Amino acid sequence: MQRGIRFALLGGLAAGAVLSCEQSITAPGACPEFCPIGEIQLIDTVLVGVLERDTSFSGYVEPGVATAMQVLGGGAAVESHGLIWFAPFADSAAIDSVTLGLVVRQDSFQLSLVILGRSPDVTGLEITVHRISPSVDREGDFATLAPFFEDSTIVAVVAIPDDVSEDTVTTIIRIDAFPEFEAGDRQIALGLSIRGGTPAFASLNTRESALGALLTRFVLVEAGGDSLERRDLRSPEFDGFVDTDLPSPLAGSLLIGGTPSSRTFVRVALPSFIMDSSNIVRAHLLLVPVEPVLGAPSDTFEVVAEALGADFGAKSPILSLPDSLLVAAEVGVGTTDTVVIDISRIVAFWQATPDQVRTLVLRFVDEAVSVAELRVGSTRFLGSEPMLRVTYVPPFGFGR
Amino acid sequence: MKRLTFLGLLIVLSPSVLGAQNSIFGIRGIGFPGRAGGVRSIALGGGSELFDRVSVLNPAMVASFGQVTVGAVSGTTFRKYTTAGTDASGLQETRFPLIFLGGGFGRSSFSYQVSVATFAEQSFDLETVDTVMVGGLPLAVEDRIIADGGVVDIRVAIGWRRSAKLAIGAAVHRLGGSSRFTATRTFDNQEFQPFQERDNLSFSGTSFSAGVLWLANTTLGLGFAARVNSSLTSELEDESSSKVAMPVSLAGGLWLGVTPRMRLMTTVRWRSWSRAQGDLVGTGTRAFDTWEVGSGLEISSGPGDGGKFPLRLGVRYAQLPFSPSDARPREWNFSVGTGAPFAGNRAVINVALERFQRDGAGARERGWYLAVGFTITPVQ
Numbered sequence: 001m002q003r004g005i006r007f008a009l010l011g012g013l014a015a016g017a018v019l020s021c022e023q024s025i026t027a028p029g030a031c032p033e034f035c036p037i038g039e040i041q042l043i044d045t046v047l048v049g050v051l052e053r054d055t056s057f058s059g060y061v062e063p064g065v066a067t068a069m070q071v072l073g074g075g076a077a078v079e080s081h082g083l084i085w086f087a088p089f090a091d092s093a094a095i096d097s098v099t100l101g102l103v104v105r106q107d108s109f110q111l112s113l114v115i116l117g118r119s120p121d122v123t124g125l126e127i128t129v130h131r132i133s134p135s136v137d138r139e140g141d142f143a144t145l146a147p148f149f150e151d152s153t154i155v156a157v158v159a160i161p162d163d164v165s166e167d168t169v170t171t172i173i174r175i176d177a178f179p180e181f182e183a184g185d186r187q188i189a190l191g192l193s194i195r196g197g198t199p200a201f202a203s204l205n206t207r208e209s210a211l212g213a214l215l216t217r218f219v220l221v222e223a224g225g226d227s228l229e230r231r232d233l234r235s236p237e238f239d240g241f242v243d244t245d246l247p248s249p250l251a252g253s254l255l256i257g258g259t260p261s262s263r264t265f266v267r268v269a270l271p272s273f274i275m276d277s278s279n280i281v282r283a284h285l286l287l288v289p290v291e292p293v294l295g296a297p298s299d300t301f302e303v304v305a306e307a308l309g310a311d312f313g314a315k316s317p318i319l320s321l322p323d324s325l326l327v328a329a330e331v332g333v334g335t336t337d338t339v340v341i342d343i344s345r346i347v348a349f350w351q352a353t354p355d356q357v358r359t360l361v362l363r364f365v366d367e368a369v370s371v372a373e374l375r376v377g378s379t380r381f382l383g384s385e386p387m388l389r390v391t392y393v394p395p396f397g398f399g400r
Numbered sequence: 401m402k403r404l405t406f407l408g409l410l411i412v413l414s415p416s417v418l419g420a421q422n423s424i425f426g427i428r429g430i431g432f433p434g435r436a437g438g439v440r441s442i443a444l445g446g447g448s449e450l451f452d453r454v455s456v457l458n459p460a461m462v463a464s465f466g467q468v469t470v471g472a473v474s475g476t477t478f479r480k481y482t483t484a485g486t487d488a489s490g491l492q493e494t495r496f497p498l499i500f501l502g503g504g505f506g507r508s509s510f511s512y513q514v515s516v517a518t519f520a521e522q523s524f525d526l527e528t529v530d531t532v533m534v535g536g537l538p539l540a541v542e543d544r545i546i547a548d549g550g551v552v553d554i555r556v557a558i559g560w561r562r563s564a565k566l567a568i569g570a571a572v573h574r575l576g577g578s579s580r581f582t583a584t585r586t587f588d589n590q591e592f593q594p595f596q597e598r599d600n601l602s603f604s605g606t607s608f609s610a611g612v613l614w615l616a617n618t619t620l621g622l623g624f625a626a627r628v629n630s631s632l633t634s635e636l637e638d639e640s641s642s643k644v645a646m647p648v649s650l651a652g653g654l655w656l657g658v659t660p661r662m663r664l665m666t667t668v669r670w671r672s673w674s675r676a677q678g679d680l681v682g683t684g685t686r687a688f689d690t691w692e693v694g695s696g697l698e699i700s701s702g703p704g705d706g707g708k709f710p711l712r713l714g715v716r717y718a719q720l721p722f723s724p725s726d727a728r729p730r731e732w733n734f735s736v737g738t739g740a741p742f743a744g745n746r747a748v749i750n751v752a753l754e755r756f757q758r759d760g761a762g763a764r765e766r767g768w769y770l771a772v773g774f775t776i777t778p779v780q
Binding site for chain 1: 422424427428481483484485486487488490491492493494523524525526527528532534535539541543545547581583585587591592593594595596597599601636683684685724725761762763
C-alpha cells in the first residue's frame, strides 16, 4: 500500500512536471540593469529635399459630374451659380405603375433641394431660383450664363432655416413662371444663386450622389373619363455649377482642388537608411500654402494623399488601397497654416513592397464639389517647399 | 516494451523547447548557464555531476553505458524576482534541458553517448513603459523585448573502461542553437504605427572535454573533468556576427560510500567566464570567473546506487557569471528528490524539487524548480 502511494506520488509529480508546459515569462523590465543591451530609439525629423519632381495637372473632375455643387454669392471674392437641367416632362403623366393619363391641367411645381452644407455663421440664408432657357449650352461658363441670373429670371426663393445644415428644403414654383414650357419641349432648367450682402454658400447634392434635386409637377390627368390629381416627378439629367475665375496662382505653386479639379504629384525619395533599414512609425507630408486657401468663407474640405500604382504622368493610375490606409486632412478656407497629411500607412506599404513606385498624388477627397483650391509651394518655392516629417526607429540590432 | 521504446524515442525526438532554468541573471551576457547533470544530480545539489552517467560534465561516465539507453529531463521553474522598483511574480516556464542516447560498442569496453543539453538559456519577455518626447510633446510608449532560445551543447562522447576501477572519456561538443528576438513598441497615439523588429540569433562554437573516474574501492571514488571551449559566434539573419570567448572549465569531485546504503557526493567546478569580458566591452555587462560547489547525500533502501525511492538531499552554492555591475551574483540551491525503477528495471523515473535563491547586483530572485527525468533501456 505504501509502495502504491509512493508510485502515485511519483507519477503525479512526473505528470505534473511534464504537463505544466505553460509558459509565463512576461515581466516588467528592470532597466537598464536587467534589460537587454540597447534601447528602442525614436528619431523625429523634418526632411527637406526628399520630395522631388513635383507637378500639378488639372482637368480631372468637372463640376458637371461631381457629387455636389456649391452655390456661392453675397459678395464673396469668388462666386458660383448652380445649374440643374431636369429631364423633360411629357403631355401625359403616370396614373399608376402601368397606366398613363393625358395631362389636362398643370397646377404648379415643387422643387426639392438636398442641402449638404452651408455657411455656418450666416443667418437668413436663401437660395434664389432662376429660370434658364433649356436650350442654352450647359457647358457655358459663369459669364455666358450670367444673363440668366438677373432679377427678371427669378422664379422662387428657397429659405434655408438657420438650424439646417443637412436636410431637404422645398419651394413651390408657379406654372406660369415658365411661359415657354408648353410651347417648348416641356423641359425645366434652373439656376441657383445666393444673393445679398453677406458672403455665403450652400452645398447641394447632385444627381451623381443619387440624392439630387427633384422637380415635382402637380397635374390633373384624364383617364377613362375620370380626372385624377397626380404628381409627376423628374430628376436632373444634368447638374453642376459655374464659378468666377480664381486669381492666377503664383509661379512655383502646386494646385490641388478647384474646378475642374487639379491634382499634384510628388515623388518621395527617402534616404535608404530610413526607408530600407529603419521602421517608420509616422510620416507626415507637410504642405505650405503660398496664399490663403481659396474658396467659400468658412468652408472646409479634405485633402488626401494616395499612392500611385505606376508613374507615367497625369494619367497615372492610383493604387487601390483599402480606405483604412488613407488618412485625409481637413483644411479650412482662408487659412495659411501648414497642411499636414498623414502618409504613415502608405510609407509602411512602400517599405513592405520595395519595388513599388514611390509617388504620391494629392487631391481633394471630393473633387470639384466646391470652388475651393489649395495652392502650396513646390520644391521650387524656396521657404515654402513641401517637406516630410518622419518618425522612425533605427534598427534595434538586439544589442549585437 | 514497444511502448517504452516509443516513449523514449518520443522524448528524445521531441522538438519542444530545449533549455534550462531561466533567470533575471540570464538577460545579460550569453544567458543563464545550464546545469550539467540530470535529475538525480539536481536532487543531490549537483554533487554527483562527475559521477552520474546522465550528466554531460564527465565523459568518463559514458563508460558505464552498456546497453542502449535513452533519457530526457523536463524541468519547470516557478520564480519571482525583485529589483529596485520592480517586482515580478508568477513567472513559469518548462524546458527540456537534457536529452541523450547512450550505449556500448558490442562487447568492447568502449561506450558512447550523444546528448543535447543546455549550455545557456536566454529567454525573457520584458515590458517597459516610458514617456518620450517627440517634437517637443510627450508620448507614452510601451516596449516589449522578447528572447526565446539559448545556446545548446551537442555532445558526442566516448568512454573507455580501463578496469573496474578506472574509466576515462573524451567528448567533442558543438555549440549551437538559436534565439528568436522580437522588439516591439506601441504608442499611446494612433498617429504612430506600432514598431516591431524580429531577428534570429544563431550560435555556433566547438568544445572539447575529457574526464576520468577512479574508484579506489567500494567507498571512495574520485572524478575529474576539463573542458575547453572556442569562442561562441553569434550571427544575426543579416549575417552580422560577434564572438564571445567561452570559459575553460575544470571540475573535481569526491564520491564517498559512507555505508552501503548511504553515499555522499561533492563536485567542485571552476569556469573562467571572465574571458568573455573583453568581448562584452561596451555592453555594460561584467563577466566573472565562477566557482560552483555542490554536495549531496543519497540514502537508498538497499545497497547500490539507488534502489526504489532513495532519499536524495542536496545543497549547492554557485557564483553567476554575468552582472550589470561589479557585484558578482550568487545562487544557493537546496534540493530533495527520489526515483524508482519500473517496467522490470528497464526504465527509471527520477524527480527532484529544488529551492533556489539568487542575489546580486541589486536583484533578488526566489523560486522552485521541479525536474523529472526518464531513463529507458529498451532491451536488456
